[in-house]
Amino acid sequence: MLLGASGHTGQMVAAELVRRGQRPVLAGRSPERLATLAEALGGLSWRQADVTVASSVQELVRAYDVLISTVGPFARLGEPVVAAAIDAGATYLDSSGEPAFIRRVFEDHGPQALASGVALLPACGYDFVPGALAAAIALEQAKGAATRVDVGYFVVAGSEPMRMSNGTRNSGPGFMLGKSFAWRDGGLRAARFAERERAFAVDGYESRAVSVGGSEHLTLPTTFPQLREVNVYLGWFGSLSPALRAGSAALAPLLALPGTRAALTRLGEAAAHRTSRGKVAAPKKPSSEVNEPQTDGASRIVAIAHADDGRQVGRADLRGIEPYAFTAAFLAWAGVCALDRQVAGAGALGPLQAFGRAGLQAGCEQAGIRIA
Numbered sequence: 001m002l003l004g005a006s007g008h009t010g011q012m013v014a015a016e017l018v019r020r021g022q023r024p025v026l027a028g029r030s031p032e033r034l035a036t037l038a039e040a041l042g043g044l045s046w047r048q049a050d051v052t053v054a055s056s057v058q059e060l061v062r063a064y065d066v067l068i069s070t071v072g073p074f075a076r077l078g079e080p081v082v083a084a085a086i087d088a089g090a091t092y093l094d095s096s097g098e099p100a101f102i103r104r105v106f107e108d109h110g111p112q113a114l115a116s117g118v119a120l121l122p123a124c125g126y127d128f129v130p131g132a133l134a135a136a137i138a139l140e141q142a143k144g145a146a147t148r149v150d151v152g153y154f155v156v157a158g159s160e161p162m163r164m165s166n167g168t169r170n171s172g173p174g175f176m177l178g179k180s181f182a183w184r185d186g187g188l189r190a191a192r193f194a195e196r197e198r199a200f201a202v203d204g205y206e207s208r209a210v211s212v213g214g215s216e217h218l219t220l221p222t223t224f225p226q227l228r229e230v231n232v233y234l235g236w237f238g239s240l241s242p243a244l245r246a247g248s249a250a251l252a253p254l255l256a257l258p259g260t261r262a263a264l265t266r267l268g269e270a271a272a273h274r275t276s277r278g279k280v281a282a283p284k285k286p287s288s289e290v291n292e293p294q295t296d297g298a299s300r301i302v303a304i305a306h307a308d309d310g311r312q313v314g315r316a317d318l319r320g321i322e323p324y325a326f327t328a329a330f331l332a333w334a335g336v337c338a339l340d341r342q343v344a345g346a347g348a349l350g351p352l353q354a355f356g357r358a359g360l361q362a363g364c365e366q367a368g369i370r371i372a
């Protein structure tokens, strides 16, 4: 079951699932868009559903189904879908990247999912899957000597500029203004978006990046209990990173006022929605060729492991295709693994827990991101 199928990411996931021999049921709000896409993909079934109407999502899923959701902003629209998956006993995967939502899945829904034997895999796309693999490789190199790992995500200039989807723009205000966190001093602490800023060497250049809340903070310490600190950085803003850090610090007192965070997020979402209104991508007929992931595309992911005294004791570099293509291919691969009962464990899971180290590397490679 693919919810959000008519959107930018949903269409790509649907095509990737079909390439893998699956016949997903397409679900979403717009009957016209779903019918057109279902037809283009070889006559798939489709179901109308609106996540703001709880019964409409509940009717979509049954026990042992696999539910993939690409309906965002997740902080506003995501939780009824998670709840419906748990109630039905269906494996849940999503393309979320918003820290506040991801934390709620782990802390609020994870325990109930664990008790029900249901696996939840939030943030199962570019944010924040390859960072977990890069961190695991850097920490293995460190042979237990690392207590801190810094992960950086970068998009290098390619032949075509990377364009953000409507959904990414709509989710941006929640991503930047929502409550965020980091793993520091051996525990999960509140930490603002862009609270920190640092440079990484990427392809021989110094690339700047700002700190964000990622699923790595919530999942790496389970696999690597020696970690006292996990930092996740986003390099998409490049040389604007220092200004973002300053802006984040300046905005902090305002966001602490009651109601301000929610009001500013709503304003930001309304502005993003106005700029994207009506620009819905028309369904594309997918190529029947096997998707050969390019490895020299636009993404670079770096993880650096540090010892207690700050020394660098491990480093991993990954490279590969642009984020949306990776997200679609990885979600489709993960969905097929879930159908084949190859997801280990229950509760809210990170990619290392769900697929193991070797499985995660294989999943990233088939989705177009590999060790450089």
Ligand SMILES: NC(=O)c1ccc[n+]([C@@H]2O[C@H](COP(=O)([O-])OP(=O)(O)OC[C@H]3O[C@@H](n4cnc5c(N)ncnc54)[C@H](OP(=O)(O)O)[C@@H]3O)[C@@H](O)[C@H]2O)c1
Residues within 6 Å of the ligand: 004, 005, 006, 007, 008, 009, 010, 028, 029, 030, 033, 049, 050, 051, 052, 070, 071, 072, 073, 074, 077, 095, 096, 097, 123, 125, 126, 127, 128, 165, 166, 167, 168, 169, 171, 280, 323, 324, 327
């Ligand atoms: N983590 C990552 O690396 C990554 C990568 C890609 C995307 N994302 C995230 O994934 C989300 C989707 O992005 P996108 O670019 O695919 O967005 P999009 O093109 O706007 O698609 C959103 C989809 O959600 C559907 N939808 C919206 N409200 C709904 C509701 N109330 N009930 C049912 N369906 C509803 C839309 O249906 P309609 O057609 O009816 O509007 C559309 O199919 C965003 O949050 C984005 O940030 C994350």
